[in-house]
Amino acid sequence: MSNSVKTIYLKDYQAPDYLIDETHLKFELFENFTMVHAELHIRRNPDKQSDELPELVLDGQELELLTVVMDNVVINSNSYTVDDKSLTLQPNKNSFILKTTVRIHPETNTALEGLYKSNTMFCTQCEAEGFRKITYYLDRPDVMSKFTTTIEADQQSYPILLSNGNQIASGQEDDRHWATWQDPFKKPAYLFALVAGDLWCVEDSFTTMNQRKVDLRIYVEPENINKVNHAMTSLKNSMRWDEEVYGREYDLDIFMIVAVSDFNMGAMENKGLNIFNTSCVLARPETATDMAHQRVEGVVAHEYFHNWSGNRVTCRDWFQLSLKEGFTVFRDSEFTADMNSRTVKRIEDVAFLRTHQFAEDAGPMAHPIRPDAYMEISNFYTVTIYEKGAEIIRMLHTLLGKEGFRKGTDLYFERHDGQAVTCDDFVKALADANAIDLTQFKRWYSQAGTPQLEVLESYDSATKQYHLTFKQFCPPTPNQEEKQPFVIPVKMGLLNKQGQDLPLQLVGEGTLVGDVILITEAEQTFTFANVGEKPVPSLLRDFSAPVKLKFAYSKDDLLFLMQHDNDGFNRWDASQRLAIEAIQQQVVNYQAGNPMVLDSGLEKAYASLLADSSLDQAMVAEMLSLPAENYLVEISEVADPDAIHAARQFIRQQLANNLKGQFLTHYQANRAVSQQEAYRATADHIARRSLQNMALSYLMLTDDPQVLTLCLDQFKHSDNMTEQLAALTNLVNSPYESEKQQALVDFYEQFANDPLVIDQWFAVQANSQAGDSLARVVELMKHEAFTIKNPNKVRSLIGAFANNNLTGFHQKTGAGYQFLADQVLALNTMNPQIASRLLTPLTRWRKYDEERQQLMKAELERIMAADKLSSDVYEVVNKSLV
Ligand code: B3K
Numbered sequence: 008m009s010n011s012v013k014t015i016y017l018k019d020y021q022a023p024d025y026l027i028d029e030t031h032l033k034f035e036l037f038e039n040f041t042m043v044h045a046e047l048h049i050r051r052n053p054d055k056q057s058d059e060l061p062e063l064v065l066d067g068q069e070l071e072l073l074t075v076v077m078d079n080v081v082i083n084s085n086s087y088t089v090d091d092k093s094l095t096l097q098p099n100k101n102s103f104i105l106k107t108t109v110r111i112h113p114e115t116n117t118a119l120e121g122l123y124k125s126n127t128m129f130c131t132q133c134e135a136e137g138f139r140k141i142t143y144y145l146d147r148p149d150v151m152s153k154f155t156t157t158i159e160a161d162q163q164s165y166p167i168l169l170s171n172g173n174q175i176a177s178g179q180e181d182d183r184h185w186a187t188w189q190d191p192f193k194k195p196a197y198l199f200a201l202v203a204g205d206l207w208c209v210e211d212s213f214t215t216m217n218q219r220k221v222d223l224r225i226y227v228e229p230e231n232i233n234k235v236n237h238a239m240t241s242l243k244n245s246m247r248w249d250e251e252v253y254g255r256e257y258d259l260d261i262f263m264i265v266a267v268s269d270f271n272m273g274a275m276e277n278k279g280l281n282i283f284n285t286s287c288v289l290a291r292p293e294t295a296t297d298m299a300h301q302r303v304e305g306v307v308a309h310e311y312f313h314n315w316s317g318n319r320v321t322c323r324d325w326f327q328l329s330l331k332e333g334f335t336v337f338r339d340s341e342f343t344a345d346m347n348s349r350t351v352k353r354i355e356d357v358a359f360l361r362t363h364q365f366a367e368d369a370g371p372m373a374h375p376i377r378p379d380a381y382m383e384i385s386n387f388y389t390v391t392i393y394e395k396g397a398e399i400i401r402m403l404h405t406l407l408g409k410e411g412f413r414k415g416t417d418l419y420f421e422r423h424d425g426q427a428v429t430c431d432d433f434v435k436a437l438a439d440a441n442a443i444d445l446t447q448f449k450r451w452y453s454q455a456g457t458p459q460l461e462v463l464e465s466y467d468s469a470t471k472q473y474h475l476t477f478k479q480f481c482p483p484t485p486n487q488e489e490k491q492p493f494v495i496p497v498k499m500g501l502l503n504k505q506g507q508d509l510p511l512q513l514v515g516e517g518t519l520v521g522d523v524i525l526i527t528e529a530e531q532t533f534t535f536a537n538v539g540e541k542p543v544p545s546l547l548r549d550f551s552a553p554v555k556l557k558f559a560y561s562k563d564d565l566l567f568l569m570q571h572d573n574d575g576f577n578r579w580d581a582s583q584r585l586a587i588e589a590i591q592q593q594v595v596n597y598q599a600g601n602p603m604v605l606d607s608g609l610e611k612a613y614a615s616l617l618a619d620s621s622l623d624q625a626m627v628a629e630m631l632s633l634p635a636e637n638y639l640v641e642i643s644e645v646a647d648p649d650a651i652h653a654a655r656q657f658i659r660q661q662l663a664n665n666l667k668g669q670f671l672t673h674y675q676a677n678r679a680v681s682q683q684e685a686y687r688a689t690a691d692h693i694a695r696r697s698l699q700n701m702a703l704s705y706l707m708l709t710d711d712p713q714v715l716t717l718c719l720d721q722f723k724h725s726d727n728m729t730e731q732l733a734a735l736t737n738l739v740n741s742p743y744e745s746e747k748q749q750a751l752v753d754f755y756e757q758f759a760n761d762p763l764v765i766d767q768w769f770a771v772q773a774n775s776q777a778g779d780s781l782a783r784v785v786e787l788m789k790h791e792a793f794t795i796k797n798p799n800k801v802r803s804l805i806g807a808f809a810n811n812n813l814t815g816f817h818q819k820t821g822a823g824y825q826f827l828a829d830q831v832l833a834l835n836t837m838n839p840q841i842a843s844r845l846l847t848p849l850t851r852w853r854k855y856d857e858e859r860q861q862l863m864k865a866e867l868e869r870i871m872a873a874d875k876l877s878s879d880v881y882e883v884v885n886k887s888l889v
């Protein structure tokens with residue numbers, strides 16, 4: 008199979024020969040099989056005329072074809088061809104009705120793509136190419152059709168029958184019942200959804216800006232009915248926000264969300280019937296952390312926003328995926344920023360981008376946000392398409408300004424409503440609405456890699472001129488040696504000695520709009536006039552472009568920016584640069600066998616952060632958290648996992664010892680409030696808890712029995728998961744063996760009936776810094792609560808270990824690599840998408856020393872040599888070994 012995997016190119020795109028105006032589906036659901044009857048109203052694509060009628064090639068996989076009828080004439084099997092990917096027919100008319108019946112097996116579908124079962128319910132996942140596992144179809148996003156769907160099933164086992172749109176009929180016969188749903192909006196097959204099960208729902212309503220009442224329903228399995236309030240509130244907030252910020256109103260009379268336990272990703276935006284991973288819907292204080300609450304809010308918003316950016320205006324082909332994903336991530340991150348703390352959200356997003364997307368951009372799977380080739384589209388739901396895609400949209404927002412951007416999106420939605428379009432169409436709408444040329448900007452769509460932006464300064468006190476020279480360079484990526492200069496908006500300020508922003512007055516060449524300068528050349532100098540003293544530049548404020556900024560800041564500059572910059576993001580960034588420098592020096596000491604030392608500047612900076620009561624607690628917590636190990640890997644030439652871990656840990660330890668008093672004061676003050684006030688998932692409460700837990704994690708390094716008592720108290724007597732899980736995490740990483748074991752047992756007993764909490768329990772152990780973590784993970788795979796068939800379990804145990812447990816995964820014996828490869832092979836046939844995702848850490852082999860490289864490569868080669876590799880796994884392994 009592996010060598011039959013083909014590469015698909017954007018340049019080969021052809022409009023479809025046929026269109027499907029109407030799609031009528033009937034599902035008969037049974038325990039051992041499902042019958043799917045499809046009636047397709049097909050006609051030739053008027054835009055593609057030729058003399059002869061072309062063949063009709065319908066996509067279909069794993070379908071048992073029973074009948075084919077064209078315009079009421081049964082077609083016998085001599086008149087069509089079927090292979091494992093398609094059904095080919097020769098039509099004799101320009102328009103006709105094609106009816107097919109197929110038998111499928113959702114009950115044995117472990118790939119969780121197409122129609123499958125999660126626990127006892129039936130559900131679907133069709134994006135990107137899952138619909139072809141349901142029936143023969145033109146399974147491509149530029150074929151948009153009006154769907155009518157009838158579902159018939161056993162009444163007792165499946166009392167709830169749902170599909171897209173509005174329910175228009177229903178009935179009952181003996182022990183079976185049926186319901187018919189109709190979606191008035193044309194849509195591609197990837198947005199089709201079906202659910203059948205024994206579900207309960209919470210109902211609410213939303214009145215739109217034009218006073219239309221929309222029914223809102225969130226369906227869950229009965230035991231989860233008390234965990235949907237947060238998702239419902241998030242949904243209503245999202246609907247209001249999209250009206251206020253984008254002028255977008257919801258368009259059906261009903262909006263439904265269904266939560267399922269077995270789901271390959273977070274959620275799916277099917278028209279009117281979103282299907283969610285339970286982890287992105289269910290949240291209540293006792294079982295979900297603050298982070299989980301925020302994830303629910305963000306994902307609910309993301310899927311809801313797709314109703315316009317994705318569904319009403321969809322993608323022409325899958326190369327355009329970022330058209331809907333980048334834009335929608337930008338929309339949801341702005342929503343979250345408006346609902347919570349804007350600066351904290353920006354910090355979190357940038358930390359994520361730098362750790363994960365920069366690493367992807369520097370690795371074998373690097374691709375532009377609009378790729379020009381792929382083998383398996385499922386492999387392209389990446390941090391590049393999503394998160395870098397969102398950064399590109401953010402830059403457009405910066406370039407056009409709030410009003411200009413809104414004019415652009417208004418034109419985009421108006422011009423392309425009901426169409427399947429391209430990234431070019433999106434940029435053109437923005438350009439047309441603002442009469443601006445975005446030709447050069449579009450290089451961000453076609454060139455992969457993270458540009459480096461090196462900045463040099465010079466100050467002339469005689470002329471009072473300050474010069475900044477920018478040099479951009481983008482390293483080569485697979486199939487792209489040379490890059491053209493990007494348009495890079497740099498939001499900036501020049502700080503005087505008092506820490507105030509000087510007015511920016513540009514002289515000579517270059518563009519300055521507000522506080523944003525535009526870099527367009529490979530090398531470019533900007534001159535600022537009337538600068539009375541040598542300033543400290545604050546560059547790339549708010550992280551205005553996804554680049555690696557290099558500027559030779561002195562330690563004093565960084566300390567100064569940390570305290571004075573009026574851009575919160577850059578204050579945090581200065582703290583990170585300072586910490587990185589301190590850690591990297593200790594990496595060198597560790598490797599040379601020299602004693603490690605704590606930089607006094609860093610300690611002083613942390614002490615003053617802790618002493619400054621005027622600061623936002625969330626900001627203090629962000630600034631006190633050292634850069635993640637994974638990020639330290641990403642910025643290393645050759646990453647040494649043991650040295651990185653030891654250096655970072657050493658600094659944490661020293662800070663803990665030296666600033667113990669201050670940490671304790673913050674801890675106790677915040678813990679006291681937590682004990683008095685009921686939990687709320689609001690920004691101020693979250694900020695307080697994150698500082699409290701940050702302080703606790705430092706304090707636990709001081710080996711003080713009194714701190715252990717505090718930690719145990721927090722573990723046992725918290726009314727919320729944020730505090731309880733933080734305490735558990737600290738215990739698991741502590742030297743207090745018996746307390747740790749007891750806490751793990753108690754936690755499991757307390758939450759054994761809540762799979763999402765048990766996922767956390769697995770993850771905490773997978774991330775454990777105890778030396779035997781791999782053995783523990785292997786043992787936990789045999790635990791009664793673990794099953795490799797459930798993606799959440801795989802992610803929380805295997806994924807957490809391989810991605811986050813740096814020293815455990817990269818142990819020198821190669822046992823971590825071998826373990827991961829074994830799991831990839833086990834999942835390859837069972838669930839190719841999950842198998843392929845799990846591979847990510849192995850694809851980064853070039854980052855490590857020669858010995859580890861060999862060990863990692865050997866595992867990739869072992870996977871490559873295996874029988875029957877899925878296209879998903881094949882593509883990633885193949886590209887990683889090139
Ligand atoms: N559009 C879906 C992702 C589908 C992934 C298919 N392998 C979720 C989202 O981005 O909203």
Ligand code: ZN
Nearest residue numbers: 309313332335
């Ligand atoms: Zn999305």
